[in-house]
Amino acid sequence: MSLKLKSGFTFDYDNLFGEGKVTKADIEAFSDKLKEAHKAMNVMRETGYIKGHLSKDGQPEKVWFSQCPYIQEGTLNSPESMKRLQELRESVRNRIDVVVSLGIGGSYLGNKVLFDVQCGEFWNSKSVEERDGYPKFYFSGNNIDPRRTKDLIDNINSSAAITKSHYKRTYKVMLIVISKSGGTLDTMSNFMVIYDALKKNPDIEVEIVAVTDPNTEKPTLLKQMAMDHNWPQFSVPDGVGGRFTVFTDVGLSTAACIGFDIDEFLHGARDMDEACKNENVWENPAMLNAALKYIASEKYGRNIEVMMPYGDYYESLSMWYIQLLAESLGKQFNKEGKEVCYGRTPVVALGTRDMHSQTQQHQEGRLDKVVQFIRIENWDNDLVIPNVFPEAKKLADISGVTMGDALEVARQSNADALASNKRFNALFSLPKMNAYYLGQLLYMLAMSVAYEGEFADVDAFDQPGVEAYKRIMGPKLQELKASKQAK
Template identity: 75%
Template structure:
């Protein structure tokens, strides 16, 4: 059983729904809740309103992520904002050598997805011609790690020496610093350390692009710095939480720096949003996904979701999904203030890699998991396994098929084995890995958590638990600084 869209995107739920799995009776039990959830999504699209949602300051706040796929004047993504992004593309292409993308949470995880899908692991080892004139990319700010930050500085210092020696010019580095407040400890500490170090190198030209809250009346620290220093600015808009921000300038600035097809990405998200407006549960990918996962958790105890794409460059999709599911649905209180401690636990896996490390637990461990596969129907450059050693029968047996075919046989075998032992699993299929189908997938997942938030009666758009450690960390950091100054 599967839901297939005109684009070819497919949600195969055969191993998640039916006898011995999520049943018609389960879905019937939530029928009225699903109708209410769907109506809530309509209101969210039309008015940006989600019942009981407040900002971290306790003020009413719109939810605007569902607006992002629609490029219109007056929207967060508009023809003028895309033109502004094109200006960044035009600037970095054939002009900037290295972009250091500094962000954490969605400001890192979303950008890493776009980089992995578009560039792959060996982008920085390619020639400038192979990169079509686009710069190398280094990620920082996602942790306060002195060794790695020092390594980045050392890498840039060596790159500058090589550029000066070979091309008789300075290395051009752009620091893309992403922080809504401009005070994010992880991001801004890395930014300041790297910025300060590069200023001391006489063979490096440094420029900064600031992505922050655009509010002019209450300017963030980063906004004030950008105005004072004359740095180009892009927006971290209100109404879009970090885990949804891949579809706005938070993610799209990095996309602009690597030549990623922004319009196709947003088109994929838009077409998925239209599919998710369908009132019919069985024709609405996000509502169906949310209903099956929620029922599996609440009726069958399957409250862990293993996101397991089959493809190395899709691992970051799983890591992005970790934040999406964990921050959106891991809530202590429901919308009425009652303690519920709701939340399904997300885990990262990659096929076939983790068939050799996690599958034992998936196959025979506790009956508390859904394994969610992602597969590609067509690989752009598939490679046939050659019969190099015909004398070795075991090796000869695996030749004569492509690597993509072998990967899919492994996935199907894993799915069948799990299903044979009452292990729930499902599969999302992308016709191919490109900007359009990536936009479809990520938007469907984002809309799914919005539906599930309504089913669970929790606010899928706040993250009050994150503020708890921040309140403790601030005074502790001040105390440490005072000790250092003695």
Template identity: 70%
Template sequence: MSLKLKSGFEFDYDNLYGEGKVTDADLKSYEADLKRAHEAMKVMREKGFIRAHLSKDGEPEKVLFSQLPYVEEGHLNSPSSMKHLQELTDHVKDNVDVVVSLGIGGSYLGDKVIFDVQCGEFWNSMTKEERGGFPKVYFSGNNIDPQRTYDLIHYLEKAAEVKKCHEGGKLKVLLLVISKSGGTLDTMSNFMVIYDELGKCADIDQEVVAVTDPNMENQTLLKKLAIEKGWPQYAVPDGVGGRFSIFSEVGLTLAACVGFDIQAFLNGAKDMDQACQNEDIWQNPAMLNAALKFAASEKHGRDIEVMMPYGDYMESISMWYIQLLAESLGKQYNREGKEVCYGRTPIVAVGTRDMHSMTQQHQEGRLNKVIQFLKVKNWKHDYKIPNVFPEAKKLADIAGVTMSDALETARQSNADALTGNHRYNATFTLPELNAYHLGELLYMLAMSIAYEGELADVDAFNQPGVEAYKKIMWPRLNELKKEMDR
């Protein structure tokens, strides 16, 4: 059983729904809740309103991520913002040597997804001509790691020496710093160290692009710095939490720096949003996904979700999904203030790599997991396994099979084995790994979370648990600074 869209995107839920799995009776028991959830999604789209949602400051706040796929005047993504992104593309192409993307949470995880799908592991080892004139890209600011920060700075200094010797001129480095407030410890500590150290290097020309809160009336720290220093600015928009921000300039600025097809990405999200407006659960991928996962958790104890893409460059999708699921649904209290301690635990795995490590636990461990596979139907490049060792029968037996067919055989065998031992699993299929289908997938997952928040009666758009450690951390940092200043 599967739900297949005209685009070819497919959600195969045969191993998650039916006898011995999530049943018709399970879904029937949620019929009224699903209807209310669907109506709530309509209100969210039309008015940006989600019941009982408040900002971290306790103020009413709109939820606007569902607006992002629609490029229209007055929207967060508009023709003028697309033009502004094109200006960034035109600036970096054939002009900037290196972009260092500094961000954490969605500001890193979303950007890493775009980079992996567009560029792949060996992008920075290619020549500038092979990269189409686009710069190398490195990530920082997603951890406070002094050793890696040193290594990055040292690498850039050495790269500057090499350029001076072989090409002449300075290494041009663009620091893409992404922080709504400019007070994010992880991001800004790395940014300040890198900015200071590169500024001392005579062979490096550095510039900064700030992606931050655009509010002019109550300017944030990074906004003030950007105005004072004359840095180009892009927006971390209000009403879009970091885990949903890949569709905004938070993700699209990095996309602009590597030649990613932004319009196709947003079109994929828009077409998925259209599909998710269907009130029939069997034709609405997000509602169906949310209902099946919710029922699996609440009625069958499957409260861990393993996101297992089959493809190395999709591991970052799993990493992005971890934040989306954990921050959105891991809530101690429901919207009435009742303690519920709700949430499914997300886990990253990659096929076939983790079939040789984690699958033992998936196959025979506790009956508390749903394994969510992600596969690509048609790969851009493929190889037929050659018969280079005919004397080795076991190797000769796999000769003639394509790598993509071997990958899918492994995935299907894993799914069948799991199903045969009462282990729930499902599969999302992308026709190709490209910007359009990536937009479809990520938007469907985001909308699924919104539906599940309604089913669980928790605010899927706040993150009070993240604020808890910050309230402890900042006073301690202030005390540490006072001790060092004595």
């Protein structure tokens, strides 16, 4: 059983629905909740209002992520904002040698998905011509790691020395700093260390782009710095939590710097949003996905979701989803203030790699998981496994098929084995991986957690648990600084 959109995007839920799984009767008994949740999504689209949602400051706050796919005046992604992203694209191409994107959480994870899909692992080893004029691209600011930060600085300094020696010019570096407030410890500590080190190198020119809160009346720290230093600016918009910002300037600034097709990405999200406006659960991918997994969790105890894409460059997609699910649905209290401690635990996995590690637990461990597969039906430049050792029968037996076909046989075998032992699993199938289908997939997952927040009566758009450690960490850092100054 599956739901297939006109685009070819498919949600196959055969191993999640039916006898011994989530049943039709379960869905029918859930009909009132489905109607209420769907109505809430329509209200959110039209007004930004979500019942019970407050900002981290405890003030009413609109939710605007569902606006992001639409490029029009008065919305977050306006024709003017698209023009500015195009100007950024033209500015870096054939001019900037390397871009370093500094961000954490939603300011990193979605960007890394876009990079992996567009560029792959060996982007920075390619020539400028092979990169079509786009710069090398690195990430930082997603951890406070002194070794990696120094390695990045050393790498850039080394490239600058080569450029000076071979081409007799300075090396041009752009630092894109992504923080709504400018006070994000992980991001800003890396930024200051990297900026200071590179500015001391006479062979390097450093430019800074700030992606931050656009409010000019009460500017945040990074906003004020950007205004004081005349840095180009892009927006971390109000009403779009970090885990949803891949569809805003936060993610699209990375897209602009690597040649990723922004228009097609938003087109895919837009088409998915249209599909998710369908009030029929069997024709609405996000509502059906959320309902099946909510019921699987609450009625059948399957409260762990293993996100398992098949393909090396899609592990970052799974990591992005981890934040989306964990921050959106892992809540101690419901909207009425009752303690519920709700949430499905997300787990990163990768096929086929983790068939040789986690699958033993998936197959025979506790009956508490749904394994969610992602497959790509048609691979660009698929490779045939050659019969180079015909005398080795076991190797000869796997020759003559493409690597993509072999990957799908492995995934299907995993799914069949799990299903044979009462292990819930499902599949998102993309005709191919490109900007359009990635937009469809990410948007569907984002809308799914919005639906599930309504089912569970929790606020899917706040993150109070994240604020708890921040309140503790600030004073601890002050104490540490004071103790070092006293020595």
